[in-house]
Amino acid sequence: DIQMTQSPSSLSASVGDRVTITCRASQGIRNDLGWYQQKPGKAPKRLIYVASSLQSGVPSRFSGSGSGTEFTLTISSLQPEDFATYYCLQHNSYPLMFGQGTKVEIK
């Protein structure tokens, strides 16, 4: 099984800050990775697909990069509505595996 290691597990940041979240795969997954945002009591929402493509309707301050085993989600200028939990997902092979999540909190 492919394991996904996401870091950090939580972070505190201020509005306007640049935020970076990383996921590492235990083996190569090409670019078969997505990033999701989840707010309390709500279903996750996809932000990025195939590692670096922005989902329609998602603000351009969100970006993704990486291929193979290391991937990054960047929020260029954190906005109040971005405080949430973020997950990566590898869909290269079964079982699909999510990262453990990164909770982004207000500093």
Place this chain on the structure above:
Amino acid sequence: EVQLVESGGGLVQPGGSLRLSCAASGFTFSNHGMHWVRQDPGKGLVWVSHIETNGHNTDYADSVKGRFTISRDNAKNTLYLQMNSLRAEDTAVYYCVRVYYGIDIWGQGTMVTVSS
């Protein structure tokens, strides 16, 4: 509008059974593979099962293999998850999700509580 609506969750005793349904609308259901994903209260996301477009090919997480069965009715635009021999650790919100370059669309989820 593309929409997935789950139903069928509830409280069930350990060892019991439950069938979840997911009604799809706003897209051609038969063109997409589908998954079930669950989330323990206050915890992370866990993939449960997958079914391909034709309903013949399925995959399961080891934790549910032999107890859960995924199926679909393309004529009714509906996905199912039959859950048998339920355990306390199956307590979670269950999401129906669509396959498109991974997972794109999520339902709102249905809560399953396994407790005596």
